[in-house]
Amino acid sequence: AQRVTQPEKLLSVFKGAPVELKCNYSYSGSPELFWYVQYSRQRLQLLLRHISRESIKGFTADLNKGETSFHLKKPFAQEEDSAMYYCALGSPSNTGKLIFGQGTTLQVKP
Amino acid sequence: DAGVIQSPRHEVTEMGQEVTLRCKPISGHDYLFWYRQTMMRGLELLIYFNNNVPIDDSGMPEDRFSAKMPNASFSTLKIQPSEPRDSAVYFCASSEIRQGVNYGYTFGSGTRLTVV
Numbered sequence: 001a002q003r004v005t006q007p008e009k010l011l012s013v014f015k016g017a018p019v020e021l022k023c024n025y026s027y028s029g030s031p032e033l034f035w036y037v038q039y040s041r042q043r044l045q046l047l048l049r050h051i052s053r054e055s056i057k058g059f060t061a062d063l064n065k066g067e068t069s070f071h072l073k074k075p076f077a078q079e080e081d082s083a084m085y086y087c088a089l090g091s092p093s094n095t096g097k098l099i100f101g102q103g104t105t106l107q108v109k110p
Numbered sequence: 111d112a113g114v115i116q117s118p119r120h121e122v123t124e125m126g127q128e129v130t131l132r133c134k135p136i137s138g139h140d141y142l143f144w145y146r147q148t149m150m151r152g153l154e155l156l157i158y159f160n161n162n163v164p165i166d167d168s169g170m171p172e173d174r175f176s177a178k179m180p181n182a183s184f185s186t187l188k189i190q191p192s193e194p195r196d197s198a199v200y201f202c203a204s205s206e207i208r209q210g211v212n213y214g215y216t217f218g219s220g221t222r223l224t225v226v
Contacts, residue, residue: 034214043201043217051211090212096141096160096205098215100153
């Protein structure tokens, strides 16, 4: 079955420290992967999609098919990065549906 | 584009009352999704539509929940009768697939429902 795993419920770092939010997926074909961010009491917003290979707000994510991972990274965390982060996998049968992980709360301390 | 528009933003109702949540997707998006978010259960997919047709409603918790999409620009999620355990934030999202590529969802701002 297709699945997205975010092993950490909470990740706490100090401002200026590097951040890596882990995401592993299970799917045998070519995945479509996304990262969403949700700031306190706001909507989920698309942060990154792997097909675009872009960097948003200093975050990057590289698809590693060998390790079936799509970890989100930022070299220097800022306090405003504190939020909930969700990794999502595009439905392999191309139904348009995304399969979300359980989310990781990132807390950046001053 | 104004994005995905949901109304109302907040709803407080008494147990047993009917509640209707509304969603206007992004024009041209042919998928529409309804999610519920709570601290205990996280983000749950309730139902989704493709070209106004319900595709998967297996996430709808009970018969008290129903959803419709009468046209490409409007969808409703109805709870009748409402119960305190339905209190949650309900998100609507829309998306499109272009040339076989899923470009991801755009979420609305959500409706915060409180049933007392």
